[in-house]
Amino acid sequence: MPHIPQLADQRILTPAQVALALNIISRMDFLRLKAIARLHARGLPPDIGWDDLLQEAFTRAMVGTRRKPQGVAMVAFLAGIMRSLRAEHWRRAHGGPASKESLRIDHQRDLSRAAELRDPGSDLERALLAREQIEAIEQLFAGDPVALGIIAGLAEGRSAAQIRATMRIAKTDYDSARKRMRRALLREGLTCGLN
Amino acid sequence: MRTKLTLTTPAAALGRILDHLDRELIEASDEEVLEAARDLGMNPLMKGSAAFLGLQCFSFAEFFDSDVLKNLLLERSAAQKSAAAQKSAAAQKSAAAQLIRASNKQPNPRAKSTETRAQTAPCRSKKR
Numbered sequence: 001m002p003h004i005p006q007l008a009d010q011r012i013l014t015p016a017q018v019a020l021a022l023n024i025i026s027r028m029d030f031l032r033l034k035a036i037a038r039l040h041a042r043g044l045p046p047d048i049g050w051d052d053l054l055q056e057a058f059t060r061a062m063v064g065t066r067r068k069p070q071g072v073a074m075v076a077f078l079a080g081i082m083r084s085l086r087a088e089h090w091r092r093a094h095g096g097p098a099s100k101e102s103l104r105i106d107h108q109r110d111l112s113r114a115a116e117l118r119d120p121g122s123d124l125e126r127a128l129l130a131r132e133q134i135e136a137i138e139q140l141f142a143g144d145p146v147a148l149g150i151i152a153g154l155a156e157g158r159s160a161a162q163i164r165a166t167m168r169i170a171k172t173d174y175d176s177a178r179k180r181m182r183r184a185l186l187r188e189g190l191t192c193g194l195n
Numbered sequence: 196m197r198t199k200l201t202l203t204t205p206a207a208a209l210g211r212i213l214d215h216l217d218r219e220l221i222e223a224s225d226e227e228v229l230e231a232a233r234d235l236g237m238n239p240l241m242k243g244s245a246a247f248l249g250l251q252c253f254s255f256a257e258f259f260d261s262d263v264l265k266n267l268l269l270e271r272s273a274a275q276k277s278a279a280a281q282k283s284a285a286a287q288k289s290a291a292a293q294l295i296r297a298s299n300k301q302p303n304p305r306a307k308s309t310e311t312r313a314q315t316a317p318c319r320s321k322k323r
Binding site: 027028030031032034035036039040042043050051073075076079082083086087090126127128129130131133134137151154155156157178179181182183185186187189190191192 | 203204205206208209210211212213214215216217219220221222223225227228229230231232234235237239240246247248249
């Protein structure tokens, strides 16, 4: 029987630490991912933190649950995992198709006659949570009317060109607003874990 | 004129905002990350920077310079030595067992022959 050193068991590195140690991501990438995780953790219940989301993304990538396509940058790949984790959580909370809470009217295998019982309060709760988070994001760009306009346009599902046309701003103004937004988001992300 | 009707529930709106801002962060350059850190008085290039708080992390160099790795390597080498010692002890034991088995099956043929010769050899003096 193989002997497993006890010390190794007690000092397990987190998936993020392993990724850093193996040079899968750089320190700058790690900070980028920290900010992205903070962003995606918005709207999720308070018991799911940004670090949970980040560790889960690393775990899925390293265990092989999610495979990185060739040519996709590691940061983009991990961000994609976090995005789908967020969507998965919302779907589950919303009682989506894979939900175990679905109840059939009869016990036959006729899915057309299946009905889902959902908690009507969950939609309201989600809407309130989302509204709160949109306000929090707007607070990040308070004092920057162009950035706020971009956020409003994005919320309505407008493209960059449509936003520029609506706001009547040049591409350079739009791009410098995006740069300011990136900086504000990075600042916010970097302060995670300081409290 | 917009041709597409989009559903704008707060959750859908938040989803769209997050997806877009996520892409903005992916595209952020190293310089932008450093600038944002500098705004907060952080230096991510420094060992133990506050920017990495929230998750204990190791850089590649730090990991290979750390006590964690040294201890792991020491443990592994001790484990390998002990496994090798166990293996060699087991090999010696099995060799000894084989030797015993072999000696039980085929005792020294010369010893037997000498004995046999001594028992069966005719006495020359009697013959005489």
